[in-house]
Amino acid sequence: MPNCSAITALVPLWPIHRNNRVRRVILSTYQAASGAGAAALEELVESTRASLAGQIYRPKVLPHPYAFNVFNHDTRIDPETGYNEEETKVIRESRKILEDEAIAIGVTCVRVPVLRAHCQAITFECEKPISEAEVRSLLSDAPGVRIVDDRANNYFPMPIDASGQDHVLVGRIRRDLSDASGHSISMFVAADQLLKGAALNAIQIAELLPEHAMA
Amino acid sequence: MPNCSAITALVPLWPIHRNNRVRRVILSTYQAASGAGAAALEELVESTRASLAGQIYRPKVLPHPYAFNVFNHDTRIDPETGYNEEETKVIRESRKILEDEAIAIGVTCVRVPVLRAHCQAITFECEKPISEAEVRSLLSDAPGVRIVDDRANNYFPMPIDASGQDHVLVGRIRRDLSDASGHSISMFVAADQLLKGAALNAIQIAELLPEHAMA
Numbered sequence: 488m489p490n491c492s493a494i495t496a497l498v499p500l501w502p503i504h505r506n507n508r509v510r511r512v513i514l515s516t517y518q519a520a521s522g523a524g525a526a527a528l529e530e531l532v533e534s535t536r537a538s539l540a541g542q543i544y545r546p547k548v549l550p551h552p553y554a555f556n557v558f559n560h561d562t563r564i565d566p567e568t569g570y571n572e573e574e575t576k577v578i579r580e581s582r583k584i585l586e587d588e589a590i591a592i593g594v595t596c597v598r599v600p601v602l603r604a605h606c607q608a609i610t611f612e613c614e615k616p617i618s619e620a621e622v623r624s625l626l627s628d629a630p631g632v633r634i635v636d637d638r639a640n641n642y643f644p645m646p647i648d649a650s651g652q653d654h655v656l657v658g659r660i661r662r663d664l665s666d667a668s669g670h671s672i673s674m675f676v677a678a679d680q681l682l683k684g685a686a687l688n689a690i691q692i693a694e695l696l697p698e699h700a701m702a
Numbered sequence: 703m704p705n706c707s708a709i710t711a712l713v714p715l716w717p718i719h720r721n722n723r724v725r726r727v728i729l730s731t732y733q734a735a736s737g738a739g740a741a742a743l744e745e746l747v748e749s750t751r752a753s754l755a756g757q758i759y760r761p762k763v764l765p766h767p768y769a770f771n772v773f774n775h776d777t778r779i780d781p782e783t784g785y786n787e788e789e790t791k792v793i794r795e796s797r798k799i800l801e802d803e804a805i806a807i808g809v810t811c812v813r814v815p816v817l818r819a820h821c822q823a824i825t826f827e828c829e830k831p832i833s834e835a836e837v838r839s840l841l842s843d844a845p846g847v848r849i850v851d852d853r854a855n856n857y858f859p860m861p862i863d864a865s866g867q868d869h870v871l872v873g874r875i876r877r878d879l880s881d882a883s884g885h886s887i888s889m890f891v892a893a894d895q896l897l898k899g900a901a902l903n904a905i906q907i908a909e910l911l912p913e914h915a916m917a
Contacts, residue, residue: 517814
């Protein structure tokens with residue numbers, strides 16, 4: 488079953504990659520408690536309740552206090568590379584699913600005090616120049632994607648909207664201002680990993696790639 | 703007074719830039735309620751309390767529900783570029799403070815349900831190749847920086863540790879795996895913007911740059 492952080496990024500990156508090869512991705516995650524299981528979700532609720540009551544709560548499931556806090560993903564860190572296992576999976580699975588071993592991926596996986604649904608800030612660079620309008624067009628009828636990108640009302644993908652949805656919400660689609668060549672786009676996504684992160688996506692992507700069954 | 707997101711990034715980037723020009727930065731923020739003022743902080747507390755009690759809370763200060771949620775920074779979005787004002791300030795002030803109008807900056811500013819202290823995932827590219835060890839060495843005695851980077855114990859910068867501190871905590875220092883050329887490093891930082899985001903840093907940076915008074 489593919490990793491949920493990989494899948495959340497790949498559902499919107501795949502239709503772009505098919506059209507204009509994505510050669511580099513830099514992404515940071517904002518991951519919810521639910522990805523770590525029901526006990527972690529309960530720990531977020533109970534530790535937040537304790538914090539608001541001025542009580543001490545000793546973490547049992549996660550390595551750090553979760554109430555109103557942010558911390559590195561709770562998987563083992565490779566002592567040599569400094570990458571956690573979630574990040575390593577994002578790199579490995581993205582290359583596999585996009586069928587492109589050369590794709591360059593930098594990733595930071597972080598837990599935030601959200602009950603359910605992950606977010607990601609994604610910057611990607613394509614082989615040919617790419618515009619905001621092209622990305623919008625490629626994503627507008629892509630499977631599993633819903634564009635939520637209302638600049639006038641400051642309304643973009645949020646975990647509370649993604650929860651319980653079977654689409655990856657994609658917004659803040661804009662030029663990456665750090666790449667003057669026009670090859671790079673930034674965006675912000677939110678997806679409920681309970682639905683999206685596993686089975687459903689495996690099916691959707693497998694349908695797009697019928698020749699490659701997913702383990 | 704410099705913008706607090708700019709300052710949080712620049713305190714650790716400045717000693718690197720002085721040694722090996724930083725030519726590109728891609729950063730995502732995890733910003734606390736306190737940066738939006740006392741009323742926003744109160745709104746996070748009260749809306750979280752309501753959420754835990756199963757009650758509806760109508761946001762008054764911030765544009766979106768804050769309890770267990772993540773949303774785009776609550777400043778105006780430029781309808782043309784899609785960047786919010788916080789992001790625009792990070793770009794403008796970083797160029798000014800680093801005295802480098804050519805520095806390429808891509809930035810995503812996001813609010814997370816944290817009471818106090820901002821985090822950032824930062825990837826930067828230098829003009830000459832740079833190693834993890836060099837970054838550690840440059841930051842180990844840099845003003846305003848404390849390295850918190852314990853891979854064995856999965857212990858890195860967190861808002862709860864940065865709160866009330868007058869240092870920017872810097873950790874997860876590692877090669878950016880998306881740049882095979884060895885010019886890029888990723889890191890994760892946390893800083894209390896109440897102390898760090900404004901006066902104190904203005905002073906510290908002004909001391910490093912005595913010829914440039916800060917407005």
